[in-house]
Amino acid sequence: MTIAAKVLDTLADRLVVPGYSKLGYALRRRSWDPLPPDALRGKRVLVTGANSGLGKATAAQLAALGATVHLVVRNVDKGAAAREEVARRTPGAELHVDRCDVSSPASVREFAEAFLAEHDTVDAIIHNAGVLPPERTETEDGNELTLATHVLGPFLLTGLLLPALRRAESGRVVFVSSGGMYAQKLEIDDPQYRAGTYKGASAYARTKRMQVVLAQLWGRRLSGDGIAVHAMHPGWAATPGVTDSLPGFAKIMGPLLRTPEQGVDTAVWLVASDEAGRESGRFWQDRAMRPAHYLPFTREQASDRDRLWKFCAERTGFTP
Numbered sequence: 192m193t194i195a196a197k198v199l200d201t202l203a204d205r206l207v208v209p210g211y212s213k214l215g216y217a218l219r220r221r222s223w224d225p226l227p228p229d230a231l232r233g234k235r236v237l238v239t240g241a242n243s244g245l246g247k248a249t250a251a252q253l254a255a256l257g258a259t260v261h262l263v264v265r266n267v268d269k270g271a272a273a274r275e276e277v278a279r280r281t282p283g284a285e286l287h288v289d290r291c292d293v294s295s296p297a298s299v300r301e302f303a304e305a306f307l308a309e310h311d312t313v314d315a316i317i318h319n320a321g322v323l324p325p326e327r328t329e330t331e332d333g334n335e336l337t338l339a340t341h342v343l344g345p346f347l348l349t350g351l352l353l354p355a356l357r358r359a360e361s362g363r364v365v366f367v368s369s370g371g372m373y374a375q376k377l378e379i380d381d382p383q384y385r386a387g388t389y390k391g392a393s394a395y396a397r398t399k400r401m402q403v404v405l406a407q408l409w410g411r412r413l414s415g416d417g418i419a420v421h422a423m424h425p426g427w428a429a430t431p432g433v434t435d436s437l438p439g440f441a442k443i444m445g446p447l448l449r450t451p452e453q454g455v456d457t458a459v460w461l462v463a464s465d466e467a468g469r470e471s472g473r474f475w476q477d478r479a480m481r482p483a484h485y486l487p488f489t490r491e492q493a494s495d496r497d498r499l500w501k502f503c504a505e506r507t508g509f510t511p
């Protein structure tokens with residue numbers, strides 16, 4: 192990238208709207224090298240929440256690069272419909288639909304056990320499944336829903352699949368976070384969002400912050416295993432998640448929203464590129480590392496990060 196392009200890229204990121212919308216994508220993609228068409232041939236990749244929006248677009252791009260893709264979904268009928276769609280776009284792709292409700296530790300354990308019984312290796316896991324509930328909701332296990340879906344489920348799934356990830360040549364784990372996390376600090380005193388008035392958007396952003404911290408923590412722990420762990424944010428993309436959960440935002444931003452394909456480019460690149468394998472624990476957007484913080488009050492202490500790790504281990508009953 193030239194110096195002028197770097198300056199423009201950083202400016203777009205700091206001004207938010209240009210960087211997160213399709214303008215940022217159009218500006219940045221000019222300096223990207225295309226991934227080799229067979230970049231993921233022979234690789235097995237899991238995508239959670241792959242029946243809709245960004246997850247489905249991710250599955251399609253991975254398949255187009257030759258990967259065997261597992262669409263990990265809570266509703267297998269929707270998963271089968273997504274598989275048909277991906278198969279039409281990439282005839283001959285090897286696609287599996289696996290049932291897993293990532294907000295349920297029992298379901299995650301059941302899925303991981305079945306997966307490990309069938310497969311020795313997983314090359315990458317993309318933690319994409321996401322929710323933005325209007326009201327505070329608890330799962331059967333007593334966990335607040337965004338926490339269960341974005342944090343506890345991915346923590347447990349990563350941990351349970353470690354034996355298979357370790358067998359990969361260059362294992363990757365990607366958390367699909369959100370730029371909304373920039374407004375939140377790591378909320379470790381009240382991770383279940385019991386205090387104060389619940390706001391879905393705040394719960395969402397708090398748990399997206401936790402994903403960025405978890406990527407750092409896993410990244411450090413797994414660096415000796417040759418596994419790279421990253422978080423990324425897709426910018427703002429037109430998906431059912433955005434149009435249903437944030438109709439006002441989708442209406443105002445409509446013409447500027449990215450396509451799902453543009454939104455997932457970086458998640459796919461983090462799995463497929465050699466460059467992303469040389470780093471770990473980073474936060475990315477549009478194939479570039481981004482700061483984890485812009486606002487000073489969002490910075491956490493190392494002791495808070497340790498508390499998050501312990502909390503996840505306690506709530507999932509899994510100590511890596």
Ligand SMILES: NC(=O)c1ccc[n+]([C@@H]2O[C@H](COP(=O)([O-])OP(=O)(O)OC[C@H]3O[C@@H](n4cnc5c(N)ncnc54)[C@H](OP(=O)(O)O)[C@@H]3O)[C@@H](O)[C@H]2O)c1
Nearest residue numbers: 240243244245292293294319320321369427428430431432
């Ligand atoms: N679109 C954006 O602009 C944007 C921006 C920032 C971050 N993101 C992140 O990108 C990810 C995908 O969002 P999207 O916009 O594509 O939304 P979406 O269209 O609503 O897709 C969300 C997917 O997650 C699945 N899911 C939710 N809870 C699940 C669970 N417990 N177990 C398994 N799957 C579950 C949904 O399955 P069902 O169909 O069964 O509900 C759906 O397939 C999310 O993590 C979101 O936070 C999106």
